[in-house]
Amino acid sequence: MSNATQDNSRNAANNGVSQNRFGASLESKAQIEDAAILASGSEEGELLNVYRLVPVAPPNDARWEKAPSMGEVVVAARTAGDARIVAAGRELDFLDIDALPGEDMTTAHASAFRDEKAYTVIEIEHGRSGLQRGVLEGMVRVDTIKPSQL
Secondary structure, rough: OOOOOOOOOOOOOOOOOOOOOOOOOHHHHHHHHHHHHHHOOOOOOOOOEEEEEEOOOOOOHHHHHHHHOOOOOOEEEEOOOHHHHHHHHHOOHHOOOOOOOOOOOOOOOHHHOOOOOEEEEEEHHHHHHEOEEEEEEEEOOOOOOOOOOO
């Protein structure tokens, strides 16, 4: 149980409401921008691993209703978790086009590539040089989100 209070008084009730919004502060925005830059590419000479993302959920699984299967995808990434992020990063996001929910809402976390029950990640090569972080083989569709204005 938390002993946090709204007015710093020990016996005051805490209603748990704050005026803060996730990602709205200058510090949060700077951290998000720094993370995007770090995640966007690889440094020259960086050793990357090659991973295959393979769909493991059956074709009639409800997971494919929210995000269709893209089949097998091969990516160059730093770790298995990073491989999921690289593949998901190639998908279209609500923020990229005029589509709902838009306005500060990302769908990057809803990708099937990020769901361990939809896709498994298999390392096929370790510590390879001369690669650029990204998708090496396979097709990541970008037509999964439709614009609100046709």
